[in-house]
Amino acid sequence: MNRRIRQTSYGGWIAAIIVVVAVVAAGVYLVQRGMHPAESPANPSPSVASTAPAPVPASASSVIQHPIAQAAAGPAPASTASLPALVDSDESVREALTGMAGGDLTSLLVPSQIISRVVATVDALPRQGLGNTNILPLRTPKGMMQMQAANGMTVIATANAERYSPYMTVLARVDLHAVVAWYKRSYPLFQEAYRELGYPRGYFNDRLIVAIDDMLAAPDVHDPIAVTKVGARYHFVDPQLQSLSNGQKLMLRLGPENEAQFKAKLRMIRELLAGGQVGH
Secondary structure, three states, X not given: OOOOOOEOOOOOHHHHHHHHHHHOOOOEOOOOHHHOOOEOOOOXXXXXXXXXXXOOOOOOOOOOOOOHHHOOOOOOOOOOOOOOXXXXXXXXXXXXXXXXXXXXXXOOEOOOOHHHHHHHHHHHOOOOOOOOHHHOOXXXXXXXXXXXXXXXXXXXXXXXXXXXXXXXXXXXXXXXXHHHHHHHHHHHHHHHHHHHHOOOOOOHHHHHHHHHHHHHOXXXXXXXOEEEEEXXXXXXXXXXXXXXXXXXXXXXXXXXXXXXXXHHHHHHHHHHHOOOOOOO
């Protein structure tokens, strides 16, 4: 990767979940910049695969649970052009995404290794612990996380949800059927990126469904969420919330209204990608 990428911890992940929804119709793994101060790496970061969290070893028998050929994505895309090589796919991916999600996505999208970033982001969502944030496919929200005092504690301010307005606008605008149809056609590139990430027998769409189900299982918290600073980062005061996965923590940081809208989109996406009912 020739460009320097800002490292942000829970500041870049929530926006990234939204590109996943826009890119793969999955979600936004963007985290709040305020949860960890921005840092600039001393050297340009290498490939996404080398900076992603260490993969969990694949099992000896990798059975595909949600084959992409069975996804209910509606009519096939009109284009019949052959897919580019993964290394050369960024331009066509940008064009497809901005066409489906509107020009607003252009300023949010990191321009290089888009599919590899999305794949690494999806893989990291159900985990605990951030790992390296160089994998994010979207730029972080502007400004710092908004805090306020309540009952002698520091809580995430209600106004903090406004920082995600550009991402929620993209999420509301995108045609999920069109995105899933594009994802199905482009799936070999996602699968290749997943293999390069360290899963030679893994199946990316199965991991995507795991990530979606995990985010849908995030608790609905409507009271202000107390945080405390631990070193350079803010942690949830409630140990149960702090023990949640990356994706579930991100859902909480979106704010209750944004979280409800996002979960509604995730349920639609899951139905298109895998079918079946989701009990969340």
